[in-house]
Amino acid sequence: MPNTFDHAKLLSALRSLLESLPQKPIDSSTLQAAKLKQLRISIESAIDRLQQFLLELDPIKQPLYVLDPSDPNVVGQLIADTLLVQPRHPLESLPKFYGSGIYALYYKGPFDAYQPIVNTETPIYIGKADPAKHQATIPIEQGTRLWGRLKDHRRSVEAARTLSLDHFECRLLVVKSAWQRTAEIYLVRRFMPVWNNEVLICTVSGNTGTTRKHAAIPGRLGMRFIRDVRGQRKLGMCRTACQLSR
Secondary structure, X not given: OOOOOOHHHHHHHHHHHHHHOOOOOOOHHHOOHHHHHHHHHHHHHHHHHHHHHHHHHOOOOOOOOOOOOOOHHHHHHHHHHHHOOOOOEEHHHOOOOXXXXXXXXXXXXXXXXXXXXXXXXXXXXXXXXXXXXXXXXXHHHHOOHHHHHHHHHHHHHHXXXXXXXXXXXXXXXXXXXXXXXXXXXXXXXXXXXXXXXHHOOOOOOOOOOOOXXXXXXXXXXXXXXXXXXXXXXXXXXOOXXXXXXX
């Protein structure tokens, strides 16, 4: 049975409320801060409930979802989903190309700590490359920034004693300038890659590559850190091995 209400009683209460409101502007400085805050919270709560009730009174229902192409979250998801259907390329053999945008790195090697993501669609790292010119409209104006970021990763992997370059693949997508960050945020939240700083696997410095310049590639300290995590020891702010495997 649908909920019923006394519309006459409600109308009377609304009229009384309107009549009780000051007819002229008030000086809010005459109220104590605590009372003013309490009044604002009560008014905002009443407005929210009245707006909801107004919608309930409409016999024509509201849609469950409205697609807004100008919503940054919608654009971010669109770009991210487009990246995820791109082919994978070996990280070691990418030809130089123009463009900025986003990319994902995938691991397929034998390193024990990363086995939960081997041969899956879960990337080990998500990144972006900003254009050379902020107002760039075509890839040549964006420069070779995306290729350059992947080149940095390639060098960092080559410098790591416990990693092999042929165990890494990447997906990449050249994106219209200014949208790469939105897509990166969406992808990091979706996959929580273990090498991304935002995931907060560990807060350390040194040759772990925790800055964007070094592309979050673990070096000797990073490998030692992974082994220690699996042994329940901690260096810096670390996740447990169980959380790392999710």
